[in-house]
Amino acid sequence: MNDRLSARQRVSGLCDALAARTGTDARDWFPVFKARYGMQVAFDAIKGRRGRGAVMTQLFTCCTAVDPIVCTGFAPQYADVDADTLSIDVDSANRLAAVDDLRAVMLQHTFGLIDDASSRRLASFARERKALVIEDCAHCVTRMARDGGETPLADISVHSFGVEKILPTRFGGAIWINPRLAATDPQLDADLRRHLGRLPRPTKRIGMVTRLYVNENRVLSRLPGGSGGALRSLLTNIGLYEPPIAESERRGRLAYGPMGMTPWMARRATAGIDALDANETGRRRVTAIYRDGLHDLEAVHIPGRILDGEAQPLLRFPLFAQDTPQAERIIASVRAVGGYAERWYRPELFPGVVDGHAYGLDTLDRSTVQVTGRLVEGAVSLPTEVGLDRAGEIVTAVRSAIA
Template sequence: MTEATSTARLREALANRTGTRPQDWYPVFKARYGMFAAFSALHDVRGEGTVLTQLFTCCTAVDPIVDAGLTPRYEEVDAGTLSIDAKALADSVVGETRPVHAVMLQHTFGIIDNAADLDLSEAVRSMPRTLLVEDCAHCACRMARGDDGGPLADVSVHSFGVEKILPTRFGGAIWINPRLAQSDPVLDAELRGRLDALPRPGARLDFVTRVYVNENRVLSRLGGLGGTLRGALTRAGLYEPPIADSERAGKLSYAPMKPTPWIEDRAADAIGALHANEEGRKRVVAIYRDLLGHAADELGIPSGVMTGRPQPLLRFPLFLKSTEDAERVLKAVRAAGGYAERWYRPELFPGVSDPAAYGVTDEVHGRLPVTEGLVAGAVCLPTELGDDERARTRARAICDAVLGCL
């Protein structure tokens, strides 16, 4: 299969899954590099400015903003949706002197709340020359949509990377709304031109991506020695870490690239199997909702998780009243056979080495009390448990472990 064929196949798979046009999709080696290409184009076309984003996220979601020369401004999130609170946003931007180039709509853990997304979209539309950039890292091929069924975002970022919905470990894609060609043809042409012209990775990255799964499996079995070897292999360029040290200091480790044809083919295959993947996650989410719902307030389960039909969440979030409570739940769930995680504790997960590079100050913390509370008590339950009775038994055991901590 030729390089052009693998790209066309992935674009077609993305378009078919989302009801969009293949020509509006641009595959990238990692979603963060596609975001960087988009924000760099925005910076170069419109100059210096601000991107409104959130602290309750991964550092790699902010690295592209910082590395592109734009300024992140952290906004309060809605505890029910875990994305920027549209009502708080209106008051927050009063007095902002720099132009606001973009607002991030992050579907944390895969939560898509139609009403909240519409509210944020309307708030952004009232801001002159501001893009709505959608972060779909946790819900590849699912997008916020308007009442007409069309996508709300101007730019939508999808990840196929490590610990995401697709089992590909690498790859991502940027979608550009065709309406941008009417509202800002110069920016639209610059965005598309840059993404279309990205180079392919070289032989080294092609090799390390192909061996990643087996390499990681071996290293994980070696315990502490595996961690030491992982560091040595990373320094030698023989292991591609999910988050590089430079990416915890506000600097991406590579220039933007397209995926390799091998990654594109794996991603296209995974998108073809995405329905079964999502249905399995929905069933696990439904079990969690059923068994934990009576304690939703005590467990801090977001309302966006508990309302409507179960969504195919990447993780099922809990927000305990303290870090101590969160750690007790995490340990109990792991003991019961469920790999609970701390996403996003600490903020800008897994934590940054240089907060100043991200513009994180005491003033920022002082005006984000909801975010602070979420970070302190965050625990995430696994949703990829399979689709048999054994998986359902595991889900029930995880719920028993959670409830046993109350």
């Protein structure tokens, strides 16, 4: 394909698919190599327009959701989360409202759990302070919080197609810009669209290693002992393996500059979006099995919003044990029946950061994030991409682990 074509022309089919899925305009979607790099472009544009300041976010997340904040020079302001939504608690945000240079507030739909009511309250909090609402849809691609009608709530919405996300694509992401931003801040809107629309194409090496990723993992996972991990590290060091999280990304930096998407990534992402109905239907059914089978357990906490209304197509089903030993017993029991239970997000800023200073952890008042601390200690997440019979076995395994 002619390299003189713009990034938008190369991935126009993906933009059309995203727009059709979300009821938006294809012109407002901008595909990127990884969602974190799209966020980096957004924060750079915000800094250029409004100057440096604080971005309100949460510790119950992945470090790569905070890297774009700190690597562009913003100060992360950690609010506590609501144990029933796993997103920023508005009361906690109000207690931190002394921040007078707030530039943005992160609205994260952890595990794909979307609560429109609390999302609207958080958006109101942000807009009262003239801060942008940046929505993290990494776990719920194409599903977005809505206002009182059907209009997406956020100013900027970030979607990931990467490793251990809803789509089976392993790479790619997209940024959506709310068209109303053109009315409230036309210069920022123009800057965002210009920078995102002109991202360079990934290098040939990145194009190659992204294609190799699935087969590399298959081979490496079958090697005996610790040889698979050692070889993965070697391949990473010589640039022949693209890790989900680079070492630099645990130090408050990003591994590359912002890039667009290759046509191969775009085709895979488009196919994944075309198959989302079946994908989400399966996850809804499994979520409902977990919800119905575990709701009466008093020894664990299940976020309350999961219990309300129609089951959501969660990326993972979260539950929270009373302490870490109990969480580990649950994980071991579930894995024994073939369900790959996870520790997301234990430790905080998963999988844990190497340089706490880079993330502002050395000056954090822990009394302001006590709910987060309790959730981290007991975090367990159950797989939702399993068959219904296996989901039933996992319910039994959880119950037996805490009997």
